[in-house]
Amino acid sequence: MSDILSEAYNQFLDYERPLEPNDPRRVPLAEMGVWGTGVSCMKLLGTSIEMRGAQGPVHQLFTGFRGSGKSTELKLLAKNLTGKGYEVIYVDCAEYLNLTEPTSITQVLMAMAAGVDRHLEGARLSRNRGL
Helix, strand or coil: CHHHHHHHHHHCCCCCCCCCCCCCCCCCCCCCCCCCCCCCHHHHHHHHHHHHHHHCCCCCCCCCCCCCCHHHHHHHHHHHHHHCCCCCCCCCHHHCCCCCCCCCHHHHHHHHHHHHHHHHHHHHHHHHHCC
């Protein structure tokens, strides 16, 4: 019994690192009815993006407690949209900000700009290499 408990405990030691969409530890809580209506908020967000199409940007606010699965769900949404031909830029602001200190909206916007710049630079380098 202690081996099972030890394994379960150690699975969650790195709870701040988002799971990848295909990680077997991911539990689809929305689909199980744990997060409200049984409809995934990522499905709703994805639908609003697809319905808007090329008409313009979609603005959504997606919040939650630290470690609640926001990044994991957003990575799944990014994978689904990429599979449908969308260009997705995923910016992890934690790579640019010290999240243990208060952050201003200006700092968040600058972190997002840096992440978009990194993405675009990577795309430019890939095109130049013929990848």
